[in-house]
Amino acid sequence: MARKPRQARSRATVNAIVEAAFIAVARHGPAAATTRQIADIAGIGVGSLYEYFSNKEAIFAAMSERFVSDTVAMLQPRVPELVRKNIRDAVLDMLVLFREFLQENDELYLKCARHAFAMDFEEYLDPVHRLLLDIVTQHMMRHPETARVRNIPAMTYIYINGGIFSVVRHLSEQNPPVTFEELSRGLADMVGHYVDQELLLTQQ
Amino acid sequence: MARKPRQARSRATVNAIVEAAFIAVARHGPAAATTRQIADIAGIGVGSLYEYFSNKEAIFAAMSERFVSDTVAMLQPRVPELVRKNIRDAVLDMLVLFREFLQENDELYLKCARHAFAMDFEEYLDPVHRLLLDIVTQHMMRHPETARVRNIPAMTYIYINGGIFSVVRHLSEQNPPVTFEELSRGLADMVGHYVDQELLLTQQ
DNA sequence: ATGCTTGTTCGGATTCAATTCGGAACTCAC
DNA sequence: GTGAGTTCCGAATTGAATCCGAACAAGCAT
Secondary structure, eight states: OOSOOOSHHHHHHHHHHHHHHHHHHHHHHHHHOOHHHHHHHHTSOHHHHHHHOSSHHHHHHHHHHHHHHHHHHHHGGGHHHHHHSOHHHHHHHHHHHHHHHHHHHHHHHHHHHTTGGGGTGGGGOHHHHHHHHHHHHHHHHHSGGGGGOOOHHHHHHHHHHHHHHHHHHHHHOSSOSSOHHHHHHHHHHHHHHHHHHHHHHTOO | OOSOOOSHHHHHHHHHHHHHHHHHHHHHHHHHOOHHHHHHHHTSOHHHHHHHOSSHHHHHHHHHHHHHHHHHHHHGGGHHHHHHSOHHHHHHHHHHHHHHHHHHHHHHHHHHHTTGGGGTGGGGOHHHHHHHHHHHHHHHHHSGGGGGOOOHHHHHHHHHHHHHHHHHHHHHOSSOSSOHHHHHHHHHHHHHHHHHHHHHHHOO
């Protein structure tokens, strides 16, 4: 972002640019989305893009940030409910929520997420990582018996990276080799079985 | 590939182009790697690129294919040895092999794999998927007790997508939140615990 | 209201990379 | 050694990203 928006008008412009970029990328992919398209969709001149973004990559970065913060905002209010459930159901619920989120607005987010990794998306995953760790922590406080589970940071790391990637890839595939139900059940059991086995192995 | 190479000379050119592309991408990333750079590194004229590749994306596609087939070639000879081991050791071995493979040649492959997803890399993963399924099948034949494990296709899908992504991302991070040992142990236990728990749940 | 300053928008001009094209250089079978 | 098929080249074309200076709007003091 080259300049900070002061007036309400310009803040609206910045917003319009990011939203236009989502539409353009969903339509043509990040490589084929041109600055002219983005400007046209946003209803502004090309030059205006550069008032707030130093280049096209900066727009993509803003999209990644927006996507991540929207994801967190979508999940956050469900946290109290999630941490009350058993682990498998909590995971299944999160996956369904995530799928619905991706498919909102005619799959706008999914169509972008498919190419997310072309936009250094991973750089901005940190808030999601923190949220997941927070959920795990709260869950453990409510289910104290799970405190014996080992290697939690690594498992969370694997789960967030691997889980998001698997789901996005799965939803993007024309004919995936497994159904979404099998996939989500697999992810839920992957977590659930791990915890169960850990409890078994560490019992006194 | 716009045209099929007939003479030995041109096959060498195609090869030089793909190798030059790896170097250019490792150096500058896929977006900033120009056709001129690739041509210069390959020691040919820009025009020649288009004799064999219809555009830059086609070169990236060839890189992905090469990377995947090299990965398979690297793993294939170790399969007999891998299927003899217990699951956790087999996974750990594969991860170490994969890491060493990525770090060969001054991390040439890792530096490209980091951006792999900008090049529609996933499209070409199929051979790896087949190899993994093959390893699983062979492993099950040698350890018949594991035949009771359910949902194997989905678990393989998750494991290959999630596992590759987690490892590449981890190796690319400047200061990762977990060590490679924790990560690989996590992945090994994720598989191992899953199998153990399945055996427990399905025993008569 | 009026003039002044600062913030905002615009779109043509510039720059730079991808791709094309027409011909030169090479290879090989005869 | 010839020529038909193949391979290579790099200047010219094309089109997108980015820059820039003029025009326009908002806020503010008088």
